[in-house]
Amino acid sequence: MIALGQFLEVLIGGLMSGVLYSLVALGFVLIFKASGVFNFAQGAMVLLAGLALVRALDLLVANGFPLWAAIVLGIGFSAVIMATTAWLIERFVIGPLVNQDGLTLFMSTIGVTFVIEGAAEMIFGSDVYPLRLFPTDAWFVLEGLFPGGILVNKLDVWGALIAGILVAGLALFFQRTKTGRALRAVADDHLAAHSVGIPISWIWFVVWLAAGLVALVAATVWGTKLGVQFSITFLALKALPVLIIGGLTSIPGAIAGGLIVGAGEKIAEVYLGPSIGGGIEYWFAYVLALAVLLVRPQGLFGERIIERV
Amino acid sequence: MLYREAGQFKTTYAEDMAIFPISQDRIALAVLLGIAFIGVPLLATFHIWPFGSDYLLWAILLPFLILALAAIGTNILVGYCGQISLGSGAFMAIGAYSAYKLATGVHIPLAWLGFAVSIPPLPVLASILLGGLIAAGVGILFGIPSLRIKGLYLAVATLAAQFFFDWAFLRIPWFTNYAPSGSVNAPALDFFGLIVQSPIERYLLCLLLLTLMALLAKNLVRSNLGRQWMAIRDMDIAAELIGIRPLYAKLTAFAVSSFIVGVAGALWAFVYLGSWEPLAFSIDRSLQLLFMVIIGGLGSIMGSFVGAAFILIVPIMLNLIPTELGVPLSTETITHFEFIIFGSLICYLLIKEPHGFARLISIGKEKLRLWPFPY
Numbered sequence: 001m002i003a004l005g006q007f008l009e010v011l012i013g014g015l016m017s018g019v020l021y022s023l024v025a026l027g028f029v030l031i032f033k034a035s036g037v038f039n040f041a042q043g044a045m046v047l048l049a050g051l052a053l054v055r056a057l058d059l060l061v062a063n064g065f066p067l068w069a070a071i072v073l074g075i076g077f078s079a080v081i082m083a084t085t086a087w088l089i090e091r092f093v094i095g096p097l098v099n100q101d102g103l104t105l106f107m108s109t110i111g112v113t114f115v116i117e118g119a120a121e122m123i124f125g126s127d128v129y130p131l132r133l134f135p136t137d138a139w140f141v142l143e144g145l146f147p148g149g150i151l152v153n154k155l156d157v158w159g160a161l162i163a164g165i166l167v168a169g170l171a172l173f174f175q176r177t178k179t180g181r182a183l184r185a186v187a188d189d190h191l192a193a194h195s196v197g198i199p200i201s202w203i204w205f206v207v208w209l210a211a212g213l214v215a216l217v218a219a220t221v222w223g224t225k226l227g228v229q230f231s232i233t234f235l236a237l238k239a240l241p242v243l244i245i246g247g248l249t250s251i252p253g254a255i256a257g258g259l260i261v262g263a264g265e266k267i268a269e270v271y272l273g274p275s276i277g278g279g280i281e282y283w284f285a286y287v288l289a290l291a292v293l294l295v296r297p298q299g300l301f302g303e304r305i306i307e308r309v
Numbered sequence: 310m311l312y313r314e315a316g317q318f319k320t321t322y323a324e325d326m327a328i329f330p331i332s333q334d335r336i337a338l339a340v341l342l343g344i345a346f347i348g349v350p351l352l353a354t355f356h357i358w359p360f361g362s363d364y365l366l367w368a369i370l371l372p373f374l375i376l377a378l379a380a381i382g383t384n385i386l387v388g389y390c391g392q393i394s395l396g397s398g399a400f401m402a403i404g405a406y407s408a409y410k411l412a413t414g415v416h417i418p419l420a421w422l423g424f425a426v427s428i429p430p431l432p433v434l435a436s437i438l439l440g441g442l443i444a445a446g447v448g449i450l451f452g453i454p455s456l457r458i459k460g461l462y463l464a465v466a467t468l469a470a471q472f473f474f475d476w477a478f479l480r481i482p483w484f485t486n487y488a489p490s491g492s493v494n495a496p497a498l499d500f501f502g503l504i505v506q507s508p509i510e511r512y513l514l515c516l517l518l519l520t521l522m523a524l525l526a527k528n529l530v531r532s533n534l535g536r537q538w539m540a541i542r543d544m545d546i547a548a549e550l551i552g553i554r555p556l557y558a559k560l561t562a563f564a565v566s567s568f569i570v571g572v573a574g575a576l577w578a579f580v581y582l583g584s585w586e587p588l589a590f591s592i593d594r595s596l597q598l599l600f601m602v603i604i605g606g607l608g609s610i611m612g613s614f615v616g617a618a619f620i621l622i623v624p625i626m627l628n629l630i631p632t633e634l635g636v637p638l639s640t641e642t643i644t645h646f647e648f649i650i651f652g653s654l655i656c657y658l659l660i661k662e663p664h665g666f667a668r669l670i671s672i673g674k675e676k677l678r679l680w681p682f683p684y
Binding site for chain 2: 104
């Protein structure tokens with residue numbers, strides 16, 4: 001029973017951290033769906049949101065604001081920063097590059113990544129800033145079933161909860177609101193959408209704003225986990241296989257991909273890692289993604305890629 | 310006025326097929342090669358400006374030559390065959406570590422088969438070229454998914470190669486000959502008794518290899534094979550319909566590209582770095598190479614050179630300017646400024662000229678043909 005207990009602990013830990021990957025991957029999916037841009041800057045946006053939030057919090061608390069007011073104001077400030085970023089990106093990079101091919105757009109978002117990283121660190125500083133929004137202590141569950149119980153991190157539970165709310169919110173936004181419907185129209189065919197009077201640059205701004213807010217949510221969770229620091233930008237690289245496994249265009253896919261990657265890499269690390277040198281978490285997700293792509297080139301939940309000649 | 314091809318008649322097929330059909334281009338190339346092969350070494354030997362110190366050779370020319378070679382390799386895959394690869398850094402690493410293993414002797418103990426494979430240390434040149442070949446082999450292996458996966462999906466799939474080999478060279482001690490620090494030292498650069506040691510010798514070695522490889526690449530992309538790659542890039546289904554085998558075309562592109570990138574990696578490690586860690590070939594290197602080919606111009610050998618020069622030199626300049634001007638800024642702030650300016654510059658270039666410097670050059674040539682008269 002110990003083995004099963006350990007397995008469950010690893011599995012749950014993996015699934016939970018997978019949800020956190022999904023939080024980053026969601027931002028990618030939003031932008032890819034609506035504008036066909038593969039947004040490499042998502043990791044940098046998480047960093048920017050996190051830095052803005054944590055610095056604002058520190059400043060407000062130091063000036064004697066009560067904690068709840070500081071949190072509300074800090075999140076508001078960070079959201080304004082993300083909105084400004086979204087507007088700048090749409091206005092100066094993505095707008096002028098409309099109709100270019102995917103690779104050019106992808107490279108331009110790498111350029112954006114450099115700018116955001118440089119600017120964020122210049123304005124808000126480049127140290128490690130601890131962020132304490134959620135409890136991070138461990139929790140033991142099912143102690144009756146397994147000796148010692150199963151260790152679950154409370155932060156992971158919070159992360160899963162937030163991800164769930166976020167997905168539900170996004171689904172409602174996409175399905176029920178007028179803007180959401182316009183978003184789907186633009187995603188389908190931006191020229192056709194334009195011709196029926198949907199303001200494309202506004203829609204793209206909304207999409208980048210949504211991605212920025214998702215980044216802010218991801219930043220609160222990841223910032224609590226790791227502290228807000230430069231290495232958060234590497235999350236973007238972690239989120240790529242998640243995206244690919246789930247499918248680039250699917251929001252549920254981002255969640256499912258995150259779960260698969262999170263559970264897969266933890267299990268592989270624990271059961272396979274010791275025999276081949278450890279640290280395989282580093283590449284396991286990518287190899288998994290490669291294997292999934294060989295079977296389903298569009299990912300598990302992606303739209304089928306139909307080519308016409 | 311000077312750049313006109315009027316009066317230059319092609320009377321043979323060979324002349325028609327020449328790489329540089331216009332004589333002014335040939336003269337320009339000859340002058341450039343003359344400067345590179347004779348001028349620079351002369352200046353450097355006598356320490357004449359700008360070669361007063363070795364800084365220009367070490368910090369700019371040597372990395373430029375090697376990265377230009379790697380950019381040519383990347384351009385064959387991304388620019389000519391249209392297969393986006395984010396794994397070029399890994400193939401540089403494979404070239405570097407294979408060359409290192411071959412140059413220091415390979416010993417594979419196959420205890421379970423009852424014997425061991427042992428290869429004595431090979432000469433440096435052979436190791437570098439074989440390192441390239443091994444990279445080509447691995448390139449073919451990681452090229453197989455490209456038969457099913459396309460575009461950005463493929464780009465992420467090639468990241469698998471990047472991260473896997475980053476890990477392998479860091480964690481498997483066999484590759485580093487069980488070096489405790491994980492960092493390895495290149496063997497002495499002995500070319501048939503000639504020891505390459507001073508910066509200028511290293512420069513000439515890289516220049517020679519680069520020239521040969523660039524010529525090879527240029528001729529390959531003009532050949533039957535190159536046209537197959539371009540057909541696959543432009544529309545793979547149509548290419549298949551007119552009888553081009555995607556399997557053959559894509560995998561040869563992966564092989565040739567990985568070979569050149571692998572040789573560049575071996576040179577980077579042996580000639581430029583001397584001692585290195587896997588970090589030298591991280592994902593940043595892959596992105597840098599991809600920037601070089603995109604800023605330089607997809608599908609242009611010439612563009613690879615310009616792109617490599619741009620991507621390499623701009624950060625160095627950005628770093629130097631504040632110190633030269635005497636602006637009192639902390640190194641941290643300079644780094645952040647560098648990031649911002651470099652990023653904006655890339656976005657600006659992509660917006661202004663999505664086809665890169667190669668397009669700018671050809672536009673410039675067209676303008677030059679008419680200059681200074683408007684007819």
